[in-house]
Amino acid sequence: MAGGVKTTGLLRRSGISAGLPLLLLVLLFFLPSIGLSANLMRLFFATFVWIIASVAWNIVGGFAGQVSFGFAVFYGLGAYAAALLINAGRNPGVAFLGAAGAAILASFLVGIPTFRLRGPYFAIATIGVTEAVRVIMSNLSFTGGASGYRINEYGPFSQSEHYRSALLMMALAVAISALISKSRFGLALRAIKQDEDAAAHLGVNPYSFKLWAHAIAAALAGIAGALYARYHLYIDPSGGPGGVFAFSTGISILLMPVIGGIGTVWGPVLGGAVFGIVEEELVVHFPEIHLLLYGLLLILIILLEPDGLMGILHKLFKLFRRRRDDSGGAGADKVLWGRGRLEGRQL
Amino acid sequence: MQGLTKYFGGVAALKGVSFEVPEKQICGFIGPNGAGKTTLFSVIAGAVRPSAGKVRLRGKDVTGSHPAALVKMGLARTHQIVRPFRAMTVLENVRLGVHFGCAGIAATHAAQEQAMEVLRQVGLEQKAHLLAAGLSLGEQKRLEVARALATGADLLLLDEVCGGLNSTETRAILDLVQSIRARGSTIMYVEHDMKAVMSICDRVTVLDFGQKLAEGKPEEIQKNDAVIKAYLGKPTLGSAPSVQ
Numbered sequence A: 001m002a003g004g005v006k007t008t009g010l011l012r013r014s015g016i017s018a019g020l021p022l023l024l025l026v027l028l029f030f031l032p033s034i035g036l037s038a039n040l041m042r043l044f045f046a047t048f049v050w051i052i053a054s055v056a057w058n059i060v061g062g063f064a065g066q067v068s069f070g071f072a073v074f075y076g077l078g079a080y081a082a083a084l085l086i087n088a089g090r091n092p093g094v095a096f097l098g099a100a101g102a103a104i105l106a107s108f109l110v111g112i113p114t115f116r117l118r119g120p121y122f123a124i125a126t127i128g129v130t131e132a133v134r135v136i137m138s139n140l141s142f143t144g145g146a147s148g149y150r151i152n153e154y155g156p157f158s159q160s161e162h163y164r165s166a167l168l169m170m171a172l173a174v175a176i177s178a179l180i181s182k183s184r185f186g187l188a189l190r191a192i193k194q195d196e197d198a199a200a201h202l203g204v205n206p207y208s209f210k211l212w213a214h215a216i217a218a219a220l221a222g223i224a225g226a227l228y229a230r231y232h233l234y235i236d237p238s239g240g241p242g243g244v245f246a247f248s249t250g251i252s253i254l255l256m257p258v259i260g261g262i263g264t265v266w267g268p269v270l271g272g273a274v275f276g277i278v279e280e281e282l283v284v285h286f287p288e289i290h291l292l293l294y295g296l297l298l299i300l301i302i303l304l305e306p307d308g309l310m311g312i313l314h315k316l317f318k319l320f321r322r323r324r325d326d327s328g329g330a331g332a333d334k335v336l337w338g339r340g341r342l343e344g345r346q347l
Numbered sequence B: 001m002q003g004l005t006k007y008f009g010g011v012a013a014l015k016g017v018s019f020e021v022p023e024k025q026i027c028g029f030i031g032p033n034g035a036g037k038t039t040l041f042s043v044i045a046g047a048v049r050p051s052a053g054k055v056r057l058r059g060k061d062v063t064g065s066h067p068a069a070l071v072k073m074g075l076a077r078t079h080q081i082v083r084p085f086r087a088m089t090v091l092e093n094v095r096l097g098v099h100f101g102c103a104g105i106a107a108t109h110a111a112q113e114q115a116m117e118v119l120r121q122v123g124l125e126q127k128a129h130l131l132a133a134g135l136s137l138g139e140q141k142r143l144e145v146a147r148a149l150a151t152g153a154d155l156l157l158l159d160e161v162c163g164g165l166n167s168t169e170t171r172a173i174l175d176l177v178q179s180i181r182a183r184g185s186t187i188m189y190v191e192h193d194m195k196a197v198m199s200i201c202d203r204v205t206v207l208d209f210g211q212k213l214a215e216g217k218p219e220e221i222q223k224n225d226a227v228i229k230a231y232l233g234k235p236t237l238g239s240a241p242s243v244q
Helices: A006-013 A019-034 A038-063 A071-087 A092-114 A120-138 A159-182 A184-194 A196-200 A206-232 A247-260 A267-285 A290-304 A308-325 A331-344 B037-044 B067-072 B090-100 B108-122 B137-150 B167-182 B194-200 B218-223 B225-232
Strands: B026-030 B075-077 B155-159 B186-190 B203-208 B211-216
Touching: A019 A038, A019 A159, A038 A071, A038 A159, A038 A184, A038 A206, A038 A247, A038 A267, A071 A092, A071 A120, A071 A206, A071 A247, A092 A120, A092 A159, A092 A206, A120 A247, A159 A184, A159 A206, A184 A196, A184 A206, A184 B090, A196 A206, A196 B067, A247 A267, A247 A290, A247 A308, A267 A290, A267 A308, B026 B037, B026 B167, B026 B194, B037 B075, B037 B155, B037 B186, B067 B075, B075 B137, B090 B108, B090 B137, B108 B137, B108 B167, B137 B155, B137 B167, B167 B186, B167 B194, B194 B218, B203 B218, B203 B225, B211 B218, B211 B225, B218 B225
Parallel strands: B026 B186, B026 B203, B075 B155, B155 B186
Antiparallel strands: B203 B211
């Protein structure tokens, strides 16, 4: 299929399209019933939440090329909205919806002024917004200000229930991301990433498309925040690690798709999985310098493989194929492989 | 297309240019570099807001409308300096216009067919699945035309679609432009190649220093003294005026 999506190309050609992710989903869903230690379940839960945020960022940052440092805003607002709703006695489903709604509202408040800016100016504006929201939340009395906010959910605490809700939300996020990348909406976002003005002259209004992509991304990031809040039962807006409005949260959310492969469907999932697992270990072993290590990782990836892990996988797969076919019929593929790289460079 | 009038005042690039483009005609715009041809197109296509004056499309004032809105009203442009989406395939480039142009075909498959049909018209069907970055300049110019065509617009603004092409490529594009007109579209055409302009245009408008110098049939323009002085130059020993 010509209009096919580059990211599924690898999977399809290896004969596994939607089948493998679905199988993995079912396996992960029943893993707690088979037996999963509490510690591993916590690690998996945290990783799922990171993947949701990573996939969310990629919709606006990867597909549409609008690099935002401000996703902590949506993550944090989702966390607080869910916390308030749960404390008001609402069930988790309502809390997640409320979190998504709050984040969407915020996405328009942030997006309407900032999407008038382009490239680096947009990125800088999102940094300012993050800091402003963090300061406001630190001084808001009804959420406890800087001292944080405690969540009291009725009913027994079930770790596997948290695990499964995070898993299903992750599946939802990936499904939305895959649908977008295949749709004409996704095609328009890719056009906007490459040349906003040329896109406008073909009937795509970049401003409104960016706003909608931002809203979808924010909703998913808000849900990620809500999952986190409901599990941890305590959130605070601090600037340090663990604080939901921390600038470092925004950086982490941006870092994952970069690690995995920007603008692809599976890159951010891969990046989120690697980051989630590494982050939990890094924070434990190197609490002081873990941000420094991320910075190092980011520089290495941008220098060595701008397409992230997906780029490395593509190369390995190509190598493997070439060995098998003995260089036959690689021409058509080269074009496809080249596509991800071209787009990745434009960050 | 009922008519299109523009007035400007106080703009350095364009000073009070007014004209009409009758339906189903090819209207050429010529003039020396910096005469304001591309600025004129940018204003009409909504990329630049005029400081004064009005653009009317079928009698409706569309001055300062967003480019995307104008495309949906049936007005599309090409860029003098090509702007393909380099990291997309040729087909995807064109499909975008089919999806978001006036037809607004949502279904991927139908849009794909339509885009393929347009590519056939411009002779790029062999390259459909290549990345736009891999095309030659001539092919990229044709891709520009294909994208504008794909929007289904009935007023096309073609900005130097033959610039930098060899004579065979130029001929192919001129044939294409004429076939587009034959199907009932209106074309505004900027070009430096006088032979090209004179051979296909029904009317020619000459711009110089942002002002309209002359307007009329190609034969009239070729004989106009002011135009010869400003742009065409004196024919030497009876040879046809040809300026690049």
